Amino acid sequence: MTLADLLPVNDVAACCSPLTTAPMSVDNATRLAGAIKALADPARLRLLSMVAAHADAEACVCDLTEPLGLQQSTVSHHLRILVDAGYLTRHKRGTWAYYRLVPGALDSVAGLLRSV
Template sequence: MCIMGVMNLLQTAGPAVDASCCVPSSKPALSVEEAQRKALVFKALADPNRLRLLSIVKAEESGESCVCDLTEPLDLGQPTVSHHLKILVEAGILHREKRGTWAYYSLVPGALDDVAGILSAL
C-alpha cells in the first residue's frame, strides 16, 4: 500500500486525499499452486533448443521424429536432446512412442493451443 507520508491524516480536502497511488482491487490473483503449474509449461518452452525441437517435430510430414534425426540439426549431444525431449513430454507438449529400437516423438494434439489458452485466461 502507498501511504505517502502521514497523508494529512485527518485533513478534509486537498489533493493529498487522492495521493494514494491506486486502489488495491484485492481480486484474488492466480493461486500459488496454479501459477506454479502453469509456469512449468512455460519453463518447458523457455529454451531455444526446445523451441527448435518443437519446430522440427511440427514440420515433419509424418508428424513424428526420432531422436537420431533431432540430434544433428541442433548440434547437441544425444543425452542433452533426450533431456530436452523428456522435459517437453513431462510438460504435456510432446508424446513419446517407442517402436522397436527407436523412439518417436510427436506433438500432443491441441497442446500448443492449450498453452495459448493459459495466456488468454490469465
C-alpha cells in the same frame, strides 16, 4: 500434473479466464510456471518446431540430433522435459524413440497468454 491437466485443450476460453478475471491460486501458478518454463529454452522451441514440421508430424530422436547440433543425450534430455510437461508424446519402435506433438497443447498456452 501436465499442462493438459491444468489447461484443458478442448476449453481454451475457460482455462484463460483466471489470468484476466481473478487472481490465480499459488498451486495453479506454480504448475503453470513449470509448464511454461519447459518452453523457455531455444533448443526445446526448436525441437517442437522440428517435430511438428517433420513428415507425419512425428520424428525419431535420431532425426533431431544432427540438425539441432547437440549430442543425442542432450537432445533426449530436452525431449523428456517436453514430454513431462505434456507438449510431446513418446513411443518406442525397436531401439528408437519417436515423438509427436500433443494435439492442442500449444493452443492452450497461446490462449492463456492471449489478451482478452
